[in-house]
Amino acid sequence: MMHHDTQPPAAAAHRNRQIWAAGLWDNNIILKQSLALCPLLAVTSSATNGLGLGLATMVVMVAANLLTSMAKGIISKAVRIPANIIIIATLVTLIDALLNAWLHPLHKVLGLFIPLIVTNCAILGRVESFASKSALLPSMLDGLAMGLGFTWVLTMLGGIREVIGSGTLFANASLLLGQHFAFLETTVIPEYRGLLLVILPPGGFLILGAVLAIKQKTEQVLAERRAIAAAAVTGAQS
Secondary structure, eight states, X not given: OOOOXXXXXXXXXXXXXXXXXXXXXXXXXXXTTOOOHXXXXXHTTSHXXXXXXXXXXXXXXXXXXXXXXXXXXXXXXXXXXXXXXXXXXXXXXXXXXXXXXXXXXXXXXXXXXXXXXXXXXXXXXXXXXXXXXXXXXXXXXXXXXXXXXXXXHHHHHHHHHHHHHHSEESTTHHHHHOGGGGGGOEESSTTOOOOHHHHSHHHHHHHHHHHHHHXXXXXXXXXXXXXXXXXXXXXXXX
């Protein structure tokens, strides 16, 4: 039986904002949970590759959360995890076949990392901890928010590595993603000879470490500002 969301509009809106904030920043798959680091380091040698893998993963997350939420009333708890894995594996197989058929150059570049989406702990984690216990709309939003959070980090890291490593941004976007994405291709530093280290996996570690440090410092500064503002309000009230 499908459960309908009966929360008041204000409460539902607040819950939706929390879902978006968690997926995009507060509980980001990479920046907070430190999951999916293997494809992160191997695939994000360019922004195009990061965007491609991120979008494929996002589609799987949204569909897996949707199907799990719809089926939660008919799947026994005893077999819920194996059933969820079957759902995810089926979706990844479909995505892999579609990419191979319609975006074959991108499929060749991403290679083994498309089937390995099945083993992404973040997908099974969201399906098990959220979608299997939540209504349809929140489950879809959670999958979309987490997927977008994963995608923007992959694309950003790929872009940083690509600019520093080769002086381009979204190189081969039209070849890998289709002609509609040709407008993304940019030469940021003309006649740049490149820095190979940044393109290789060790460079991924270095860039990821720098991004994590910036995130931690940003959150620290914001927390200090909130504490100062709260103290000022308390002092004014007293």
